[in-house]
Structures are given as structure tokens and as C-alpha cells.
Amino acid sequence: MLTRTATHGDSSRHPIMPRHARPIDRPDATAGSDPIEHAMHLMGAMMSYPRNAEIFGEDEPADYIYKVTGGTVRTYKILSDGRRQIGGFYLPGDIFGLETADAHTLSAEAMTDAKILVVKKSALSTLAGHDAAVAQKLFALTARELRRVQDRILLLIKSAQERVASFLLEMAERAPAGNSIDLPMSRQDIADYLGLTIETVSRTLTSLESCAAIEVPTSRRIVLRNRSALNRLHG
Amino acid sequence: MLTRTATHGDSSRHPIMPRHARPIDRPDATAGSDPIEHAMHLMGAMMSYPRNAEIFGEDEPADYIYKVTGGTVRTYKILSDGRRQIGGFYLPGDIFGLETADAHTLSAEAMTDAKILVVKKSALSTLAGHDAAVAQKLFALTARELRRVQDRILLLIKSAQERVASFLLEMAERAPAGNSIDLPMSRQDIADYLGLTIETVSRTLTSLESCAAIEVPTSRRIVLRNRSALNRLHG
């Protein structure tokens, strides 16, 4: 098949046009040497989403996968009792939207203004049928996501201090900038990610600060002062 | 490739021989019409594990995938602080061991005497390279596992009552026998699955019994008396 190839920036040819989103002239050329990444950049459309815009909704058909090229994204689910559980935070370079085969189990929103490469799954799958490497990579990505979620289960059975410490270490590793972290998300986002309340997150940060493990110069910036103490907590 | 085909019951030809495990003469013929299941039954070896025997260990190479044909299995991880987190319970028909690409992130044990069909992944992958349907199925299985784990995250942020109620409903659905459930696992297994203590699990069951939602004639048998009440809890 593979009749549709590249749709760079031509929204009329691209089947999706979410509210608030607009196509971008050219994808940035950060396609790695990876076969799937390469294919995504060839076949994908670059979209721009303002802060808090919905990228896809829960239970919508999951026809696309998404790669963050700029900004940050959160996936989430609203529970019947009104609580929100955050599925994950995605930073530039991360791929999201492959959590299941047919319908999304989560919604996705731009946490900050974001540029997202959007690729039709069927195009990739068709390519996967021809190129075993692409199929392998798709499989590996899903396996990685599975592992990420498994790791979070380990997080959720721990204490509030351990959860917050692990979260900070995770963010520091994913957005390396020395010991300083610039959080793209609110306290509520963190709380909903860790299964805590904002009060508990705030108190825990204060407590970590008072034991000299971190500094919190502004609410969105956190400096790791004692990683070994944090590592001890995160187990 | 596909040089190795069927090894039914000949342990000398089969590369694994876990302690306590022994091969069985013939796989039972429950292979579905599913291409991957069919392939597994053709290429796999049927193994028998006594209660509490290890099937694979954490960090061992994940060269095989496993299908339960009889008995029950638990996967788990021991945390640095000594606690044990159970990854999942697997009943007849379930496939496990595909949580990642290279090394297992969990250990697996027979929870009761179990018969397991063991299939080398590389054989399946080779087949997958030739048969897109097998690749699709392998992908779908991993996606299903991902969803299962995501659902458990939703569990772990809830209260003890909600977790236990959800667990009972899940087990009732997976091993349908009217409203009666025969638990193959101990209270400790349940506690480690739900991220609670055995005392809390026990108390919660007692509380559910005293509000007439369930009956607990013996510790391993539970009768659902009021599903809507349980559903209300499980949200």
C-alpha cells in the first residue's frame, strides 16, 4: 500500500485537525538514524498545540502516534469519582499514543505550547509489514512504555517521600541540566501523577528542602542538592 | 531459519530445564485458531512446575514466552527494602513473560502446580518476520499487557476497599464460576498485588462480608453476594 506518503504541513491532506492545533510549515529535522523515527518524519505532519490544548481524547480511535519535538505533554484519565490520574509526562524526543491497539485509554494535552509530529499508525504498520526493523522498533517502543508503567507501579506502593524523590530524580534524568530542574507541570499535575494531594506534594518538597536534599528557589524550579539522599529515599 | 520445530517432551533437545520442572509428554491440544497460539503449540515445549517452583528469575534473559495451560502463576519483584510487589496473576489461557524485549523485569513462580507451554521468542520472531499476522498478534499481546498494567495503576491510587473490591471482580471475571471465586493465592499474594498489608486485606474482606457484599466460607473461597455494591466501590 503506502499510497499516502508525506503530508508536510498540508492540513487539507491530513485527516486530523484538532481544535486549537495548527500545522507547521516543516518538521524540524531531528529524525534520528532510527528506521521508525525516519519513517515518522517522512510520513508525519508537524502540529502545534497551545498550552492546555487537547491532543487526543480518551476513547477516541487511536489512529496516530505522536512524537514530541518541542514543549511538553501529559496524558491522563478522569476517574468516575472526578479524580484525575496522569499517565505520563512526555518531553521532546518522547513518543506517546501507543498505549493500545485500537482506542486510546488516556487523553493527551499539551502541558506547555508544544510541537508534535503526528503519524498515522496504519502507514507505519503497512511499512512494518515490509520492513521488519520498523515492526521491531514499534514493538520495542511499546515494551519500553510497558516497563515505564511497571516502574510506576513500584512508585505507587511507596511513601509520599519516596514518590516525590523518585519523581525528581526521574525528571532530572530526563531533562538533564545539571542539578537544576525546570518543572513544566503544576503541583496538581505532580500530585495526580504520584497519586497524592497537592498539599502532600508541597509539604514533602518543603520537608526535602529543610533536610537540605533540595532547594526550591521558585515553585517551578528545583535544585538537587543531595542526590544520594534522594536516591536513598527512592530505593 | 526455523530449524528447531517441535520438541515435545524431549528435554535433551530443549535448551531450558529449570529446577523442579519437568517436560510433559504431549501438549494438550488447546491451541486456538489464533496464528500465534497455533505457532506456540507447534514450537513450544510443555513443562510442569510444582507449587512455588520458579519459572524464571528477574534479570534472566527473556528468551521465552509462556502460556499457562493448567494451574496458576504469579510474577513478582523483590524491592530493595525487602517488600515484594506482585506483577500479575496468570490463569489457564494467559500468556506471560513478554514484559520486555531482552531481560525479564520480574520473576515468575507457579502459584499452584502448573503446566506451562514454553516457546522460544526468537522462533516466534523469525516466524513473525515471515508472517505479519504473528507479529501483529505479538504486538497486540504486549499492548494488552500494557493496558492491564495501566488499569492496575488506577487501582493503586484508590482506597483499600476499592482495591479489594476491584480485585474480586477481576478474579470473578477471569475465572468465571458463577458468583463463587476459588482463589489460588494467599492473603500475602493478594496484599502484595494490591500494595496493602495482609491485615488490611483481611479486615477489608471481613468488612465486605459484614455489609453483605460477599461471603467468605473458607479463606480461599469467596462468594459475591452483591455485585452492584462491589461495582460501586470499584468505581
Place this chain on the structure above:
DNA sequence: CGATGCGTTGATAACTTTCAAATTTAGTGG
């Protein structure tokens, strides 16, 4: 300014764990 949203802090209540003991169940040998 005053309003609004976000984050922090305090006091209290609710829930779960911990530690201890009692009870039931399962397994073993006589």
C-alpha cells in the same frame, strides 16, 4: 486596587500500618 489562580502552611480527621495475640487451618506422625 480587587479578583483570581496557584502554592504553602496549619489543625484535624480518616485511613492504613505496625505490633501483638488469638484463632483457624493444614500437615505430620503416632
Place this chain on the structure above:
DNA sequence: CCACTAAATTTGAAAGTTATCAACGCATCG
């Protein structure tokens, strides 16, 4: 089959942790 021991489960009381409710500070924005 019974008695006995070990293991699993249940129950109780106290301690610890987190959530809830409320108030306050501090920015931003009209």
C-alpha cells in the same frame, strides 16, 4: 483417626501517614 506442630488468617490496640478542610501569602491580570 487423633493429637500435635507449624503456618496462615483474623482480630485488637496503638502509632504513623496522608487526606481533608481552612486560611494565608503571593504572584498575575484585568
